[in-house]
Amino acid sequence: MVTIPRQMTASAGTTFAFADLEAAVYPTSVPNGLAEEIDHLYSSLFTTTDWFVSHDDAKPTGACVLAQPRHVLLFYVKGDTVEVLNKAFEIAPQDARRACTALFRAIPQARRIHLEVMFPPAELRLPLRTRYVTDHMMIDLPDTVDAYYASLGRSMRRNLRRARNHLRRDHPDTATAIVVPGDNGSELLEEFLQWKRARFREKGRTTYWDDNPDLVKRFVELLRRRGEAHIMTIEGRRAAINFVFPVGDTVCAQESSFDPRYERAELGLLSQYEVVTNAVERGAARMNLLWGSASHKHHFGAVAHRAAALSVFRDQTARLWSLDEAAGVARRRLRRAAHSYYWKTRHAAGDAGRALRRRAARGGGGRDAVTSR
Secondary structure, X not given: OOOOOOOOEOXXXXXXXXXXXXXXXXXXXXXXXXXXXXXXXXXXXXXXXXXXXXXXXXXXOEEEEEOOOOEEEEEEEEOOEEEEOOOOOOOOHHXXXXXXXXXXXXXXXXXXXXXXXXXXXXXHOOOEEEEEEEEEEEEEOOOOHHHHHHHOOXXXXXXXXXXXXXXXXXXXXXXXXXXXXXXXXXXXXXXXXXXXXXXXXXXXXXXXXXXXXXXXXXXXXXXXXXXXXXXXEEOOEEEEEEEEEEEOXXXXXXXXXXXXXXXXXXXXXXXXXXXXXXXXXXXXOEEEEEEOOOHHHHHOOOEEEEEEEEEEEOOHHHHHHHHHHHHHHHHHHHHHHHHHHHHHHHHHHHHHXXXXXXXXXXXXXXXXXXXXX
């Protein structure tokens, strides 16, 4: 049983204990040992102190602790807002409600709490606004590689067999090694980005690394703290790199790229498959393939798990203090709708083109035969 502290302690600073909630709030300190618990509790890269430092530029200054079940939510206070740093983590609606209630009681100046949840927001049953949503593509991993392979679709298994056979035939000296980059992450990332940029230039596009140059520094720091590089070599030369981040019983496949010279070898497909099967072999329960709903992630067995970033309000009137946030939410929704429409249209056009090519290959007529109807 977890004991909830009920009085002020010198080591922890001010403590507010709420027996009815089985909760304790440390508004101005994070007691020793609490931050170290979150890896084991949540198995989420986005709920680690390494992520907070390297990507959020944030340091927790307070903690909310729940008992039965145990939860540790790290936060800082900015003006009238409590910023909970935990993200992409599992917490039941009733426990998130307990945490929000405890935080509002302990921090009287707070009008809202920024909190990310992975359940339908309405289940929280508190005044709120959904700021944005993100779909994490997750694979529930079986116990063995054979079981994982058997779970894939027939066409995916066929593609894997074909790609592996071609790779063995054309590049029999292919090998894969897992290294911890440590302080050498910059060198690996630079080669990774050269490949990525070359492939994007051929398509007349730029990478988000170029659109956000500060991301490189952040990613190198995250690599230094806890990353792995899964490196595929051909003739002793690096040909593909996948950056992977194990946390608890989950492996997060953060980034992947390959040398454009090996485009026909389908290294993207094969290296990603090796990352997943390595996670199975090490006993991981889940693989996070990150955001979006790209079809190739579905082919690996990934299913979307939606995370909703919320503003939770002390009461309905507290909404009036954040009308600028409401306007920003409306703009993001419009952009999201336009983005979704673009990709649906693009995929539909691609499907139509592939159907025409298949029809032509079968001798059923090509473009002229279809448009003449």
